Amino acid sequence: MSLKINRYKCGYCGACVGVCPKGALELVETWVEVDESTCITCGICDRICPVGAIEVMK
């Protein structure tokens, strides 16, 4: 897996969902889900997360 979301750290704010150019993320109530088949590991979500709860490995 090239994208890890630390759900113990995540503040479920949805900022990552708003910047994902592929629409690969979704905020479902209190957790973020990723569609691995559409994610292009561009790393933008990792870059803007206010707490650093997402890690994208390129």
Add this chain to the structure above:
Amino acid sequence: MKDMYDVLVIGAGPAGSIAARTAAEKGLDVLLIEKRQEIGDPVRCAEGVSKVHLKKYVEIDKRWICSDLNASHIYAPDGTKIEMAEEIAGGEVGYVLERKVFDRALAEQAAEAGAEVMVKTRATGLIIEDDFVRGARLMHLGKEYDVRARIVIGADGVESKVGRWAGIDTSLKPIDIETCAQYLIAGANIDQHHCEFYIGNEIAPGGYIWVFPKGGGKANVGIGVLGSKTGKFKPRPVDYLNRFMEKKFSDARIVEMVFGGVPVSGSIEKTSTNGLMLIGDAARQSDPITGGGILNAMNAGKIAGEAAYAAISAGDVSLKKLEEVYEKPWRETMGHDINMSLIVKNCFINLSDEELNSLAYSLKNVKFERMSLLDLLQALFKANKKLLWDLRVLFKDAAKEVVKNKT
């Protein structure tokens, strides 16, 4: 839940609730859905709002006002302080709300007007036929439902998917988003009559720190950092905020944490298509300088609710009709202000701390209570000629303001 409505509103923030209320008041059959189980919670907001403008959309109710401000203090990187009295600072600050109560009250008003409201109900896709949006697929308590509507209104906030499902790319680039962290602090005995802003590239690159009093000595202390100025190997908003807390409020207790993103992209190209309108943060209608989006969201909600009525009564929900009844009215009013703010944002994010200090210094002794936009620009001109050149288009607006005040 029925399987057909006149209007389906997705997202029960200020935008969605006002749209649902407005459409229901016009006699339309409305369903308002919210994916969370509690409307308004968790909060993603500093909760500051201008008094005069708020009154245009809702009757003021003490239950959701935490504090009533009469001034803003802005601090430059070197500590130079600018004081603005209410009349000019009015833009974004005035009241500090309790959004958990406020957002819920707005949804309740929509319900009272006749709209059906459903929580823990998430849109997972749109029903699109013959190039028209004709409803949405909803998930409620693990079960899926198809709900049809003559018009769908996407009010699903910063994480909006509705526009994308309809082919409108609303994804924000890092330079188009302020990424935010905020603490609600108690035990710091904060003055409850004014709010504070701290600017500077060391403190909050491309953004600012705010202190908004919330009643009973408490305050929202938060930060927004421009997405393009933070990242994997740089400090995150939460790191900058912790640094500030240590310096200013080391004894305070954190009783709530808030995270979030605010669109600061300025107007996007398209906010409607056949059978669909986007409003509020979903349409990226928040102000690019302040990040304030509550009032714009409510304004767009009102315009869209009325537009839904106009389009449905005319039997025409095509893009062409929605351009006439929704796109045009919002772009000519609020859209103009958003565009002006974007120009200022693009200019301010490139200023060095020295430039910010010198600006603050030249504004320090200006009496802000009586100031017009033109006076402000003149004061800026003395401080920084280059800045003024970058902001020259604003002069046209200032000139218009002068003419308006004379007639």
